[in-house]
Amino acid sequence: MKELTYTAAAREALTEEMARDATIFVMGEGIGKRGGNFNTTAGLFDLYGGVRLCDTPITERGFIGLAVGAAMTGTRPVIDFMFVDFILDGMGEIMNQMAKMQYMSSGRLTMPVVLRGCIGIGGASATHHSGNYYAMFANVPGLRVVVPTTPADAKGLFKTALRGYDPVLFLEHKSLLNTKGPVPEEDVAIPFGVARIAREGHSVTVVALTVMVNRVLQVADTLEKEGISVEVIDPRTVSPLDTDTICASIKKTGRALVVDEAFAPCGIGAEIAARVMETAFDELDAPVRRLNGAFVPTPYSPPLESVIVPSNDAIATAIRDLVRE
Amino acid sequence: MATEIVMPKLGWTMEEGTLVEWKKQDGDRVSPGEIYMLVESDKSVNEIESFEEGILRKLPNGPNVGETVKVGTVIGYLLAPGEKAPFEKDAPSVQTSSAVAKPASAAAHEAGHQLAPVLRNGLPRISPRALRVARELGVDWKSLTGSGTSARILERDVRNAHARPAVAPQALAGPVSQPAGTAPKAPALTIAAAPAVVTPPSATRRLIAQRLQTSAQTTAAVTLTTEIDATELVKLREVLKTRTGYVVPAYTDLFAKICALSLRLHPAINASWTDGGIVARDGQDIGIAVQTDRGLLVPVLRSPATKSVATVATESAALIQQAREGTLGAGAMQGASATITNLGMFGVDGFTPIVNLPESAILGMGRIVPKVVVIDEATEKTAIRKMMVLSLTFDHRLVDGAPAAQFLATIREYAEQPYLWLTG
Numbered sequence: 001m002k003e004l005t006y007t008a009a010a011r012e013a014l015t016e017e018m019a020r021d022a023t024i025f026v027m028g029e030g031i032g033k034r035g036g037n038f039n040t041t042a043g044l045f046d047l048y049g050g051v052r053l054c055d056t057p058i059t060e061r062g063f064i065g066l067a068v069g070a071a072m073t074g075t076r077p078v079i080d081f082m083f084v085d086f087i088l089d090g091m092g093e094i095m096n097q098m099a100k101m102q103y104m105s106s107g108r109l110t111m112p113v114v115l116r117g118c119i120g121i122g123g124a125s126a127t128h129h130s131g132n133y134y135a136m137f138a139n140v141p142g143l144r145v146v147v148p149t150t151p152a153d154a155k156g157l158f159k160t161a162l163r164g165y166d167p168v169l170f171l172e173h174k175s176l177l178n179t180k181g182p183v184p185e186e187d188v189a190i191p192f193g194v195a196r197i198a199r200e201g202h203s204v205t206v207v208a209l210t211v212m213v214n215r216v217l218q219v220a221d222t223l224e225k226e227g228i229s230v231e232v233i234d235p236r237t238v239s240p241l242d243t244d245t246i247c248a249s250i251k252k253t254g255r256a257l258v259v260d261e262a263f264a265p266c267g268i269g270a271e272i273a274a275r276v277m278e279t280a281f282d283e284l285d286a287p288v289r290r291l292n293g294a295f296v297p298t299p300y301s302p303p304l305e306s307v308i309v310p311s312n313d314a315i316a317t318a319i320r321d322l323v324r325e
Numbered sequence: 326m327a328t329e330i331v332m333p334k335l336g337w338t339m340e341e342g343t344l345v346e347w348k349k350q351d352g353d354r355v356s357p358g359e360i361y362m363l364v365e366s367d368k369s370v371n372e373i374e375s376f377e378e379g380i381l382r383k384l385p386n387g388p389n390v391g392e393t394v395k396v397g398t399v400i401g402y403l404l405a406p407g408e409k410a411p412f413e414k415d416a417p418s419v420q421t422s423s424a425v426a427k428p429a430s431a432a433a434h435e436a437g438h439q440l441a442p443v444l445r446n447g448l449p450r451i452s453p454r455a456l457r458v459a460r461e462l463g464v465d466w467k468s469l470t471g472s473g474t475s476a477r478i479l480e481r482d483v484r485n486a487h488a489r490p491a492v493a494p495q496a497l498a499g500p501v502s503q504p505a506g507t508a509p510k511a512p513a514l515t516i517a518a519a520p521a522v523v524t525p526p527s528a529t530r531r532l533i534a535q536r537l538q539t540s541a542q543t544t545a546a547v548t549l550t551t552e553i554d555a556t557e558l559v560k561l562r563e564v565l566k567t568r569t570g571y572v573v574p575a576y577t578d579l580f581a582k583i584c585a586l587s588l589r590l591h592p593a594i595n596a597s598w599t600d601g602g603i604v605a606r607d608g609q610d611i612g613i614a615v616q617t618d619r620g621l622l623v624p625v626l627r628s629p630a631t632k633s634v635a636t637v638a639t640e641s642a643a644l645i646q647q648a649r650e651g652t653l654g655a656g657a658m659q660g661a662s663a664t665i666t667n668l669g670m671f672g673v674d675g676f677t678p679i680v681n682l683p684e685s686a687i688l689g690m691g692r693i694v695p696k697v698v699v700i701d702e703a704t705e706k707t708a709i710r711k712m713m714v715l716s717l718t719f720d721h722r723l724v725d726g727a728p729a730a731q732f733l734a735t736i737r738e739y740a741e742q743p744y745l746w747l748t749g
Contacts, residue, residue, distance in 0.1 A: 254452075254454045254479075254480055281453045282453050282456070283453070283454050283457075284452060284453050284454050285452040285453075285454040285455060285479050285480045286452060286473070286475065286477070286479075321474075324473055324474045325473050325474055325475045325477075
């Protein structure tokens with residue numbers, strides 16, 4: 001094990017996979033010599049040159065379409081969006097072409113594209129740089145949606161993304177980029193659709209996404225002293241979503257809360273609640289509860305920004321209420 | 326829109342309340358500020374006034390007067406004129422209002438407290454998990470109440486109900502009592518470190534353990550002790566012993582008769598506490614605790630008050646023999662009004678017997694021992710008398726201390742002056 005930041009771990013995966021597979025190349029704004037706004041490609045230009053680290057103009061729809069064509073010809077494009085909010089400019093290419101191409105070609109064409117970038121609220125990034133779009137992408141058949149929380153998961157899941165044949169949304173919460181954690185020395189690819197039990201417990205199951213995993217873990221330590229034993233589950237990928245691990249946990253606890261910074265309506269929490277109701281109804285001792293960020297555009301003002309995301313206090317209250325229910 | 330009337334929460338600790346009286350009748354108009362019912366909680370009766378205007382409709386399957394229900398239980402509705410109640414056909418939806426009731430003495434009113442509706446289709450709400458577990462364990466959940474803030478019956482409520490043995494009155498009227506304060510150990514309690522010999526309890530032992538545990542945990546047991554002068558009873562037996570052709574009663578027989586006669590004067594003791602209410606008992610049958618190889622058995626002497634001492638003694642000797650031989654039928658151990666237990670032969674004076682449910686009293690007999698007693702304080706006259714301690718345990722849920730003490734005083738009077746009843 002070694003200690004790496006989240007960004008360094010993901011970069012290590014990219015570096016290793018680019019060395020292993022010459023068809024992988026990166027496109028994006030300032031990802032060449034500059035090494036990426038978030039250092040996602042720092043040092044790679046020197047290793048692999050300007051063809052495989054291809055700077056683009058600010059033309060999202062254009063280079064997403066370019067990636068679709070490149071993938072059809074047998075290469076593996078990685079598009080680094082910096083902020084995923086701007087991927088929305090190319091949604092037609094993603095939803096109509098990239099996601100449907102394998103189906104339309106009866107599998108003759110594959111679509112190994114990785115679309116990566118920052119999501120999430122933090123640092124007064126304001127409404128055009130704070131979106132969490134994974135629920136929207138999870139609603140599209142053909143896309144894989146990955147939301148790693150730890151450096152080890154960032155590396156292991158990125159490797160799987162770079163070795164598969166489906167388009168993958170690799171979404172990195174900006175508050176996690178500089179968090180450190182142990183990363184295995186060996187070459188580990190983490191399969192999609194396998195949740196991580198971040199903490200074992202028996203009173204209540206809390207499914208948390210991205211940055212909320214770490215908040216819930218902090219709260220769980222506090223609640224342990226109150227006699228509330230929280231099991232924390234990090235799905236790691238929201239498409240595919242590991243319902244089995246969640247339901248197995250609920251079989252133990254009888255109660256579930258989903259904590260998600262993203263919006264509640266039609267969100268991942270809604271999907272989890274529905275699946276739990278469908279497959280584990282008889283295990284529920286209380287309704288599945290959700291705790292989400294406010295359903296509003298993200299404010300620029302730091303005090304306003306801080307109150308629209310679930311705080312540690314709000315998480316603790318939600319868990320206490322659910323356990324008493 | 327119909328407004329629910331629920332059992333109000335009148336204090337922080339109030340969990341259930343008793344409907345004492347409806348001040349308004351079904352169909353009556355209720356105006357804001359009017360008192361429409363009385364509710365008892367924590368031993369005080371509160372007048373409940375309405376916040377709203379409407380026609381009172383009582384829930385047909387709601388609580389009767391005198392019935393106790395959980396806080397938040399729907400007991401009726403306030404309706405607009407001409408509006409149908411939700412329990413009637415084609416009724417519109419219900420508005421849940423926790424503010425519909427408040428005590429007239431508003432000091433205890435607790436604003437904003439969540440009063441979750443408990444009933445749905447007349448049944449309590451239950452979580453899917455609890456329902457599944459109830460089916461697996463065969464627990465009848467319809468009589469349970471939820472322990473969480475949702476008032477929904479939860480898995481733990483079902484499991485607790487399952488762990489608690491159902492106590493049917495029939496099973497209680499049975500074969501065991503407890504002479505001394507020796508609480509049985511639950512068989513599950515073993516000390517891991519000690520190389521103890523673990524013996525599975527016999528069925529009788531298990532039953533004794535279960536029933537005494539139930540009694541110890543459910544009754545509000547209080548023990549009164551008093552020292553009595555048993556000299557006359559001792560004399561009575563000694564005289565009979567010197568004659569031929571007379572049956573000599575045991576002290577237990579004498580006290581069985583005395584106890585039955587005393588119960589006649591104190592019918593409040595001759596009753597049982599049940600979930601349905603206080604059940605008064607006819608007749609005065611007396612159980613007598615008998616130690617046997619199989620454990621403690623309590624055969625019942627039928628109506629010793631109406632029989633001669635000789636008859637009582639003959640019958641009790643037969644019962645004791647049957648108990649020791651194991652030929653006693655279950656029916657012979659049921660239906661007692663009270664039980665007598667005698668540890669005098671083991672040198673015990675006072676003790677704290679455990680009430681033999683569903684009875685409400687048990688009389689413990691101590692040893693009879695000669696003592697120097699002050700006969701007249703002024704002349705400093707003393708005498709040697711045969712003294713004895715009686716220990717009466719009673720269930721304070723049913724009987725208060727004063728009537729229990731009066732009952733014991735009658736027993737004492739009859740024991741000290743047997744002519745009072747021997748000639749009766």
